[in-house]
Amino acid sequence: MSTTVSVLDEARGALATFGDRLIGPDDPRYDESRALFNAMVDKRPALVALCEGADDVAAVIRFARDRDVPFAVRGGGHNWGGLASVDDGVVVDLSPMKAVSVDPGSSTVKVGGGCVWGEVDAATQPHGLAVPTGIISTTGVAGLTLGGGHGYLTRRHGLTIDNLLSAEMVLADGSQVTASAEENPDLFWAIRGGGGNFGVVTEFTFRAHPLETIVGGPTFWAIEDSDRLLAAYREWLPSAPRNVSGFFNWHTIPPAEPFPEELHLRLVCGIVWCIDASDEEAEKAMAPFLSIAEPLMHGVGRMPIAALNSAFDGLYHPGDQWYARADFVREIPDEAMERNREWNAKMPTFKSGSHLYPVDGAVHDVAPEDTAFAFRDATWSQVFIGVDGDPAQAGALKDWTIGYWEALHPYAAGGAYVNFMMDEGQARVKATYGPNYARLQKVKAEVDPDNVFRVNQNILPAA
Secondary structure, three states, X not given: OOHHHHHHHHHHHHOHHXXXXXXXXXXXXHHHHHOOOEOOOOOOOOEEEEOOOHHHHHHHHHHHHHOOOOEEEEOOOOOOOOOOOOOXXXXXXXXXXXXXXXXXXXXXXXXXXXXXXXXXXXXXHHHOEEOOOOOOOOOEHHHHHHXXXXXXXXXXXXXXXXXXXXXXEEOOXXXXXXXXXXXXXXXXXXXXXXXXXXXXXXXXXXXXXXXXXXXXXXXXXXXXXXXXXXXXXXXXXXXXXXXXXXXXXXXEOOOOOOOOHHHOOOEEEEEEXXXXXXXXXXXHHHHHHHHHOOOOEEOOEEEXXXXXXXXXXXXXXXXXXEEEEEEXXXXXXXXXXXXXXXXXXXXXXXXXXXXXXXXXXXHHHOOHHHOOOXXXXXOEEEEEEEEEOOHHHHHHHHHHHHHHHHHHHHHOOOOOOHHHOOOOOHHHHHHHHHHHHHHHHHHHHHHOOOOOOOOOOOOOOOO
Protein backbone atom coordinates (compact mmCIF):
# COMPACT_ATOMS: atom_id res chain seq x y z
CA MET A 1 0.00 0.00 0.00
CA SER A 2 1.43 3.42 -0.96
CA THR A 3 2.06 6.10 1.64
CA THR A 4 -0.56 8.31 0.02
CA VAL A 5 -3.29 5.65 0.16
CA SER A 6 -2.36 4.75 3.75
CA VAL A 7 -2.54 8.36 4.95
CA LEU A 8 -5.83 8.94 3.19
CA ASP A 9 -7.43 5.76 4.53
CA GLU A 10 -6.29 6.48 8.07
CA ALA A 11 -7.54 10.06 7.86
CA ARG A 12 -10.99 8.93 6.77
CA GLY A 13 -11.16 7.02 10.03
CA ALA A 14 -9.33 9.31 12.42
CA LEU A 15 -10.83 12.52 10.99
CA ALA A 16 -14.26 11.11 10.19
CA THR A 17 -16.04 14.30 11.27
CA PHE A 18 -14.47 16.13 8.31
CA GLY A 19 -16.55 14.11 5.86
CA ASP A 20 -16.10 15.49 2.35
CA ARG A 21 -13.67 18.11 3.66
CA LEU A 22 -10.91 15.51 3.24
CA ILE A 23 -9.60 15.58 -0.33
CA GLY A 24 -7.31 12.88 -1.69
CA PRO A 25 -5.90 12.04 -5.12
CA ASP A 26 -9.07 10.08 -5.99
CA ASP A 27 -11.25 13.17 -5.52
CA PRO A 28 -12.30 15.22 -8.58
CA ARG A 29 -11.45 18.36 -6.55
CA TYR A 30 -7.88 17.23 -5.95
CA ASP A 31 -6.05 19.09 -8.71
CA GLU A 32 -7.83 22.32 -7.92
CA SER A 33 -7.26 21.97 -4.18
CA ARG A 34 -3.53 21.29 -4.53
CA ALA A 35 -2.83 24.01 -7.11
CA LEU A 36 -0.56 26.79 -5.89
CA PHE A 37 -0.25 30.41 -7.00
CA ASN A 38 3.17 29.57 -8.46
CA ALA A 39 2.67 26.93 -11.14
CA MET A 40 6.41 26.28 -11.26
CA VAL A 41 5.85 24.28 -8.07
CA ASP A 42 3.85 21.09 -8.58
CA LYS A 43 3.36 19.12 -5.37
CA ARG A 44 1.12 16.12 -4.78
CA PRO A 45 0.00 15.88 -1.15
CA ALA A 46 -1.52 12.69 0.20
CA LEU A 47 -4.36 14.66 1.73
CA VAL A 48 -5.85 18.14 1.76
CA ALA A 49 -7.88 18.81 4.92
CA LEU A 50 -10.29 21.74 4.74
CA CYS A 51 -10.41 23.22 8.23
CA GLU A 52 -13.37 25.27 9.48
CA GLY A 53 -11.94 26.25 12.86
CA ALA A 54 -9.19 25.87 15.41
CA ASP A 55 -10.43 22.47 16.59
CA ASP A 56 -10.15 21.14 13.04
CA VAL A 57 -6.63 22.51 12.74
CA ALA A 58 -5.64 20.89 16.03
CA ALA A 59 -7.09 17.53 14.96
CA VAL A 60 -5.17 17.52 11.66
CA ILE A 61 -1.90 18.53 13.33
CA ARG A 62 -2.26 15.73 15.88
CA PHE A 63 -3.09 13.26 13.11
CA ALA A 64 -0.02 14.17 11.06
CA ARG A 65 2.33 14.53 14.04
CA ASP A 66 1.41 11.20 15.59
CA ARG A 67 2.17 9.43 12.30
CA ASP A 68 5.28 11.47 11.54
CA VAL A 69 3.70 12.64 8.30
CA PRO A 70 4.95 16.02 7.05
CA PHE A 71 2.36 18.74 6.74
CA ALA A 72 2.13 22.22 5.27
CA VAL A 73 -0.21 25.05 6.18
CA ARG A 74 -2.11 26.81 3.42
CA GLY A 75 -3.71 30.22 3.81
CA GLY A 76 -3.81 31.97 0.45
CA GLY A 77 -1.36 29.61 -1.30
CA HIS A 78 0.68 32.56 -2.62
CA ASN A 79 4.08 31.50 -1.31
CA TRP A 80 6.43 31.51 -4.32
CA GLY A 81 8.55 28.69 -2.91
CA GLY A 82 5.52 26.40 -2.77
CA LEU A 83 5.63 26.09 1.03
CA ALA A 84 1.83 25.92 1.23
CA SER A 85 1.96 22.28 0.15
CA VAL A 86 4.06 19.15 0.61
CA ASP A 87 4.57 15.98 -1.43
CA ASP A 88 3.05 12.83 0.13
CA GLY A 89 2.01 14.76 3.23
CA VAL A 90 -0.97 16.64 4.61
CA VAL A 91 -2.08 20.15 3.70
CA VAL A 92 -3.80 22.00 6.55
CA ASP A 93 -6.02 24.17 4.36
CA LEU A 94 -7.43 27.21 6.14
CA SER A 95 -9.40 28.54 3.17
CA PRO A 96 -12.84 27.91 4.77
CA MET A 97 -11.89 30.20 7.67
CA LYS A 98 -13.08 33.44 6.11
CA ALA A 99 -14.64 35.44 8.95
CA VAL A 100 -13.77 39.15 9.09
CA SER A 101 -15.18 41.31 11.89
CA VAL A 102 -14.61 45.07 12.08
CA ASP A 103 -15.06 47.08 15.28
CA PRO A 104 -15.17 50.72 14.13
CA GLY A 105 -15.25 51.98 17.71
CA SER A 106 -11.86 50.51 18.59
CA SER A 107 -10.53 50.53 15.01
CA THR A 108 -9.72 46.84 15.23
CA VAL A 109 -10.31 43.97 12.82
CA LYS A 110 -10.50 40.24 13.54
CA VAL A 111 -9.50 38.15 10.51
CA GLY A 112 -9.77 34.41 9.96
CA GLY A 113 -6.61 32.54 9.04
CA GLY A 114 -7.91 31.61 5.59
CA CYS A 115 -8.67 35.16 4.41
CA VAL A 116 -6.96 37.01 1.60
CA TRP A 117 -6.34 40.73 1.81
CA GLY A 118 -9.07 41.68 -0.65
CA GLU A 119 -11.61 40.25 1.79
CA VAL A 120 -10.18 42.38 4.57
CA ASP A 121 -10.28 45.50 2.38
CA ALA A 122 -13.91 44.79 1.50
CA ALA A 123 -14.81 44.70 5.20
CA THR A 124 -12.79 47.71 6.36
CA GLN A 125 -13.38 50.12 3.48
CA PRO A 126 -17.07 50.83 4.30
CA HIS A 127 -15.90 52.04 7.72
CA GLY A 128 -13.18 54.28 6.28
CA LEU A 129 -10.47 52.03 7.75
CA ALA A 130 -7.49 50.13 6.39
CA VAL A 131 -4.93 47.62 7.65
CA PRO A 132 -1.44 47.89 6.09
CA THR A 133 -1.09 45.06 3.55
CA GLY A 134 0.99 44.19 0.50
CA ILE A 135 0.24 45.10 -3.14
CA ILE A 136 -1.83 42.14 -4.41
CA SER A 137 -5.29 41.60 -2.93
CA THR A 138 -5.32 37.82 -3.50
CA THR A 139 -2.36 37.37 -1.14
CA GLY A 140 -3.15 35.39 2.01
CA VAL A 141 -3.38 37.37 5.24
CA ALA A 142 -1.54 34.71 7.24
CA GLY A 143 1.54 34.28 5.07
CA LEU A 144 2.08 37.98 4.46
CA THR A 145 1.62 38.88 8.13
CA LEU A 146 3.84 36.20 9.62
CA GLY A 147 6.69 37.19 7.30
CA GLY A 148 6.45 40.85 8.29
CA GLY A 149 4.20 42.42 5.67
CA HIS A 150 5.27 45.47 3.67
CA GLY A 151 3.29 47.37 1.07
CA TYR A 152 1.74 50.70 0.17
CA LEU A 153 1.05 51.95 3.71
CA THR A 154 4.34 50.85 5.27
CA ARG A 155 6.05 54.24 5.45
CA ARG A 156 3.16 55.78 7.37
CA HIS A 157 1.81 52.89 9.45
CA GLY A 158 4.63 50.36 9.61
CA LEU A 159 4.74 46.70 8.68
CA THR A 160 1.64 44.55 8.95
CA ILE A 161 3.15 42.98 12.08
CA ASP A 162 3.46 46.44 13.65
CA ASN A 163 -0.33 46.55 13.48
CA LEU A 164 -0.90 43.04 14.84
CA LEU A 165 -2.47 43.12 18.31
CA SER A 166 -2.95 39.42 18.96
CA ALA A 167 -3.18 36.01 17.32
CA GLU A 168 -5.15 32.88 18.15
CA MET A 169 -2.87 29.92 17.50
CA VAL A 170 -2.70 26.13 17.40
CA LEU A 171 0.70 24.81 18.48
CA ALA A 172 2.58 21.65 17.54
CA ASP A 173 1.03 19.64 20.38
CA GLY A 174 -2.48 20.66 19.31
CA SER A 175 -2.98 23.12 22.16
CA GLN A 176 -4.68 26.45 21.50
CA VAL A 177 -3.20 29.68 22.83
CA THR A 178 -3.37 33.44 22.42
CA ALA A 179 -0.19 35.30 21.50
CA SER A 180 -0.09 39.00 22.36
CA ALA A 181 1.98 41.50 24.30
CA GLU A 182 0.24 40.27 27.48
CA GLU A 183 -0.14 36.54 26.78
CA ASN A 184 2.77 34.40 25.59
CA PRO A 185 4.85 37.49 24.74
CA ASP A 186 7.87 35.49 23.52
CA LEU A 187 5.67 33.66 21.04
CA PHE A 188 4.11 36.96 19.98
CA TRP A 189 7.60 38.36 19.41
CA ALA A 190 8.52 35.35 17.25
CA ILE A 191 5.47 35.29 14.98
CA ARG A 192 6.01 38.93 14.05
CA GLY A 193 8.36 38.10 11.20
CA GLY A 194 9.32 34.52 12.04
CA GLY A 195 7.02 32.95 9.47
CA GLY A 196 5.07 29.75 10.01
CA ASN A 197 7.63 28.14 12.29
CA PHE A 198 5.73 28.31 15.57
CA GLY A 199 2.14 27.30 14.96
CA VAL A 200 -0.98 27.92 12.91
CA VAL A 201 -2.69 31.28 13.35
CA THR A 202 -6.43 30.73 13.11
CA GLU A 203 -7.41 34.35 13.85
CA PHE A 204 -5.57 37.66 13.74
CA THR A 205 -6.56 40.89 15.47
CA PHE A 206 -5.22 44.00 13.74
CA ARG A 207 -5.20 47.70 14.44
CA ALA A 208 -6.79 49.58 11.52
CA HIS A 209 -6.23 53.19 10.49
CA PRO A 210 -8.60 55.84 9.20
CA LEU A 211 -8.27 56.04 5.41
CA GLU A 212 -10.92 57.09 2.92
CA THR A 213 -9.02 57.47 -0.34
CA ILE A 214 -5.44 57.89 -1.58
CA VAL A 215 -3.80 59.27 -4.71
CA GLY A 216 -2.21 56.29 -6.38
CA GLY A 217 -1.20 54.50 -9.55
CA PRO A 218 1.84 54.16 -11.81
CA THR A 219 4.03 56.65 -13.63
CA PHE A 220 6.18 55.03 -16.31
CA TRP A 221 9.23 56.40 -18.09
CA ALA A 222 11.51 54.98 -20.78
CA ILE A 223 14.02 52.56 -19.28
CA GLU A 224 16.80 54.74 -20.69
CA ASP A 225 15.81 57.35 -18.10
CA SER A 226 16.11 54.97 -15.15
CA ASP A 227 19.53 56.13 -13.92
CA ARG A 228 18.43 59.76 -13.62
CA LEU A 229 15.14 58.86 -12.01
CA LEU A 230 16.60 56.34 -9.56
CA ALA A 231 19.32 58.81 -8.60
CA ALA A 232 16.61 61.29 -7.65
CA TYR A 233 14.46 58.64 -5.98
CA ARG A 234 17.25 57.32 -3.72
CA GLU A 235 17.84 60.83 -2.36
CA TRP A 236 14.17 61.83 -2.14
CA LEU A 237 12.58 58.83 -0.43
CA PRO A 238 14.30 58.90 3.00
CA SER A 239 13.33 62.55 3.51
CA ALA A 240 9.84 62.36 1.98
CA PRO A 241 6.85 62.83 4.30
CA ARG A 242 5.60 59.49 5.62
CA ASN A 243 2.19 59.95 4.01
CA VAL A 244 3.93 59.90 0.62
CA SER A 245 5.14 56.57 -0.72
CA GLY A 246 5.92 54.87 -3.99
CA PHE A 247 7.87 51.79 -5.00
CA PHE A 248 10.40 52.06 -7.84
CA ASN A 249 10.16 49.39 -10.50
CA TRP A 250 11.41 48.14 -13.84
CA HIS A 251 8.89 46.43 -16.09
CA THR A 252 7.50 45.88 -19.55
CA ILE A 253 4.19 47.54 -20.41
CA PRO A 254 1.63 44.69 -20.62
CA PRO A 255 -0.05 44.22 -24.02
CA ALA A 256 -3.51 44.89 -22.64
CA GLU A 257 -5.86 47.62 -21.46
CA PRO A 258 -5.71 50.12 -19.82
CA PHE A 259 -2.23 50.62 -21.25
CA PRO A 260 -2.05 52.55 -24.56
CA GLU A 261 -1.43 50.24 -27.49
CA GLU A 262 1.58 52.24 -28.66
CA LEU A 263 3.30 51.43 -25.33
CA HIS A 264 2.61 47.69 -25.34
CA LEU A 265 5.76 45.65 -24.61
CA ARG A 266 7.85 48.81 -24.10
CA LEU A 267 10.60 48.46 -21.49
CA VAL A 268 10.07 51.02 -18.75
CA CYS A 269 11.01 52.14 -15.29
CA GLY A 270 8.44 53.61 -13.00
CA ILE A 271 7.06 54.56 -9.61
CA VAL A 272 3.77 53.19 -8.31
CA TRP A 273 2.52 55.93 -6.01
CA CYS A 274 0.44 55.79 -2.83
CA ILE A 275 -0.08 59.23 -1.32
CA ASP A 276 -2.43 59.84 1.59
CA ALA A 277 -2.94 63.55 1.01
CA SER A 278 -4.95 66.13 -0.92
CA ASP A 279 -4.71 66.25 -4.71
CA GLU A 280 -2.60 69.41 -4.45
CA GLU A 281 -0.16 67.86 -1.97
CA ALA A 282 0.11 64.73 -4.11
CA GLU A 283 0.87 66.75 -7.23
CA LYS A 284 3.55 68.65 -5.34
CA ALA A 285 5.14 65.39 -4.14
CA MET A 286 5.28 63.89 -7.63
CA ALA A 287 6.31 67.08 -9.46
CA PRO A 288 10.11 66.69 -9.12
CA PHE A 289 10.00 63.34 -10.93
CA LEU A 290 7.69 64.56 -13.66
CA SER A 291 10.19 67.30 -14.44
CA ILE A 292 13.23 65.01 -14.67
CA ALA A 293 11.98 63.25 -17.77
CA GLU A 294 8.73 63.18 -19.77
CA PRO A 295 6.64 60.21 -18.62
CA LEU A 296 5.39 57.73 -21.17
CA MET A 297 2.33 57.26 -18.97
CA HIS A 298 1.04 58.97 -15.83
CA GLY A 299 -1.82 56.78 -14.64
CA VAL A 300 -2.37 58.37 -11.25
CA GLY A 301 -5.70 59.27 -9.67
CA ARG A 302 -7.74 59.35 -6.48
CA MET A 303 -9.09 55.96 -5.42
CA PRO A 304 -9.85 53.78 -2.39
CA ILE A 305 -6.80 51.92 -1.09
CA ALA A 306 -8.63 48.69 -1.99
CA ALA A 307 -8.52 49.69 -5.66
CA LEU A 308 -4.76 50.16 -5.54
CA ASN A 309 -4.28 46.92 -3.60
CA SER A 310 -6.09 45.02 -6.36
CA ALA A 311 -4.78 46.97 -9.38
CA PHE A 312 -2.29 44.27 -10.38
CA ASP A 313 -4.40 41.21 -9.58
CA GLY A 314 -5.24 40.69 -13.24
CA LEU A 315 -1.62 40.81 -14.32
CA TYR A 316 -0.32 38.55 -11.55
CA HIS A 317 -2.91 35.84 -11.24
CA PRO A 318 -2.61 32.21 -10.10
CA GLY A 319 -1.12 29.76 -12.56
CA ASP A 320 1.96 31.60 -13.83
CA GLN A 321 5.51 30.31 -13.56
CA TRP A 322 7.41 32.30 -10.90
CA TYR A 323 11.02 32.44 -9.82
CA ALA A 324 12.24 35.07 -7.36
CA ARG A 325 15.21 36.35 -5.43
CA ALA A 326 15.34 39.25 -2.98
CA ASP A 327 17.52 41.39 -0.74
CA PHE A 328 17.19 44.21 1.75
CA VAL A 329 18.88 47.41 0.58
CA ARG A 330 20.20 50.31 2.65
CA GLU A 331 21.80 52.42 -0.08
CA ILE A 332 21.84 52.45 -3.89
CA PRO A 333 25.29 53.38 -5.24
CA ASP A 334 25.82 54.39 -8.85
CA GLU A 335 27.16 50.94 -9.72
CA ALA A 336 23.95 49.32 -8.47
CA MET A 337 21.88 51.68 -10.61
CA GLU A 338 23.86 50.63 -13.66
CA ARG A 339 23.47 46.92 -12.88
CA ASN A 340 19.72 47.35 -12.46
CA ARG A 341 19.38 49.07 -15.82
CA GLU A 342 21.58 46.50 -17.57
CA TRP A 343 19.68 43.48 -16.25
CA ASN A 344 16.26 44.96 -16.83
CA ALA A 345 17.18 45.73 -20.42
CA LYS A 346 17.20 41.95 -20.96
CA MET A 347 14.02 40.90 -19.14
CA PRO A 348 13.05 37.42 -20.35
CA THR A 349 9.26 38.01 -20.39
CA PHE A 350 6.86 40.93 -20.11
CA LYS A 351 5.69 39.93 -16.61
CA SER A 352 9.23 39.86 -15.24
CA GLY A 353 10.85 42.79 -13.48
CA SER A 354 12.18 44.21 -10.25
CA HIS A 355 10.68 46.31 -7.44
CA LEU A 356 12.23 48.44 -4.69
CA TYR A 357 9.69 48.62 -1.85
CA PRO A 358 10.21 51.31 0.81
CA VAL A 359 10.72 49.90 4.32
CA ASP A 360 11.68 53.11 6.07
CA GLY A 361 9.51 55.68 7.84
CA ALA A 362 7.41 54.05 10.56
CA VAL A 363 9.31 50.77 10.18
CA HIS A 364 12.34 52.49 11.68
CA ASP A 365 10.36 53.48 14.78
CA VAL A 366 10.57 49.88 16.01
CA ALA A 367 13.92 48.52 17.19
CA PRO A 368 15.34 45.48 15.30
CA GLU A 369 15.21 43.37 18.47
CA ASP A 370 11.58 44.26 19.27
CA THR A 371 10.17 41.82 16.69
CA ALA A 372 11.61 38.90 14.76
CA PHE A 373 11.82 41.12 11.64
CA ALA A 374 15.50 42.07 11.87
CA PHE A 375 16.22 44.51 9.05
CA ARG A 376 14.57 47.56 10.59
CA ASP A 377 17.42 49.76 9.33
CA ALA A 378 16.91 48.90 5.66
CA THR A 379 15.53 51.53 3.29
CA TRP A 380 14.16 49.19 0.63
CA SER A 381 13.20 45.58 0.12
CA GLN A 382 14.15 44.65 -3.43
CA VAL A 383 12.69 41.71 -5.29
CA PHE A 384 13.67 40.25 -8.66
CA ILE A 385 10.87 38.30 -10.34
CA GLY A 386 10.92 36.09 -13.42
CA VAL A 387 7.30 35.43 -14.41
CA ASP A 388 5.50 33.89 -17.38
CA GLY A 389 2.53 31.68 -18.14
CA ASP A 390 4.53 29.25 -20.31
CA PRO A 391 6.24 26.34 -18.48
CA ALA A 392 8.81 26.23 -21.29
CA GLN A 393 10.14 29.56 -20.00
CA ALA A 394 11.01 28.20 -16.54
CA GLY A 395 14.71 27.85 -17.27
CA ALA A 396 15.02 31.34 -18.71
CA LEU A 397 13.16 32.82 -15.73
CA LYS A 398 15.49 31.15 -13.25
CA ASP A 399 18.65 32.07 -15.13
CA TRP A 400 17.72 35.74 -15.44
CA THR A 401 16.51 36.08 -11.86
CA ILE A 402 19.53 34.41 -10.29
CA GLY A 403 21.94 36.29 -12.58
CA TYR A 404 20.29 39.60 -11.75
CA TRP A 405 20.34 38.85 -8.01
CA GLU A 406 24.02 37.85 -8.12
CA ALA A 407 24.87 41.11 -9.88
CA LEU A 408 23.11 43.23 -7.21
CA HIS A 409 23.78 41.17 -4.09
CA PRO A 410 27.20 42.80 -3.41
CA TYR A 411 25.36 46.11 -2.83
CA ALA A 412 22.70 44.63 -0.52
CA ALA A 413 22.31 44.66 3.26
CA GLY A 414 22.53 40.88 3.66
CA GLY A 415 19.21 39.16 4.33
CA ALA A 416 15.93 39.21 2.42
CA TYR A 417 12.22 39.59 3.07
CA VAL A 418 11.25 36.05 4.01
CA ASN A 419 8.05 36.13 1.92
CA PHE A 420 10.13 36.68 -1.24
CA MET A 421 12.49 33.76 -0.67
CA MET A 422 12.54 30.46 -2.55
CA ASP A 423 14.28 27.32 -1.22
CA GLU A 424 17.68 28.94 -0.69
CA GLY A 425 19.13 26.99 2.23
CA GLN A 426 19.76 27.55 5.93
CA ALA A 427 22.46 30.16 5.43
CA ARG A 428 19.96 32.51 3.79
CA VAL A 429 17.39 31.90 6.55
CA LYS A 430 19.98 32.77 9.20
CA ALA A 431 21.08 35.86 7.26
CA THR A 432 17.48 37.04 7.04
CA TYR A 433 17.00 36.92 10.82
CA GLY A 434 20.52 38.06 11.67
CA PRO A 435 21.03 38.62 15.41
CA ASN A 436 17.41 37.58 16.10
CA TYR A 437 17.97 34.02 14.90
CA ALA A 438 19.29 32.68 18.22
CA ARG A 439 16.26 33.97 20.13
CA LEU A 440 13.95 32.52 17.46
CA GLN A 441 15.63 29.14 17.97
CA LYS A 442 14.90 29.32 21.70
CA VAL A 443 11.22 30.08 21.14
CA LYS A 444 11.08 27.30 18.55
CA ALA A 445 12.55 24.85 21.08
CA GLU A 446 9.86 25.84 23.59
CA VAL A 447 6.79 25.52 21.36
CA ASP A 448 7.96 23.09 18.64
CA PRO A 449 11.01 21.17 19.88
CA ASP A 450 10.54 18.38 17.32
CA ASN A 451 10.35 20.85 14.40
CA VAL A 452 6.89 19.65 13.43
CA PHE A 453 6.41 22.96 11.60
CA ARG A 454 9.24 22.50 9.12
CA VAL A 455 7.67 23.10 5.70
CA ASN A 456 8.66 26.76 5.75
CA GLN A 457 11.77 28.95 5.79
CA ASN A 458 12.83 26.77 8.64
CA ILE A 459 14.18 27.95 11.97
CA LEU A 460 15.85 25.03 13.71
CA PRO A 461 15.11 24.52 17.43
CA ALA A 462 17.92 25.39 19.81
CA ALA A 463 19.72 22.29 21.02
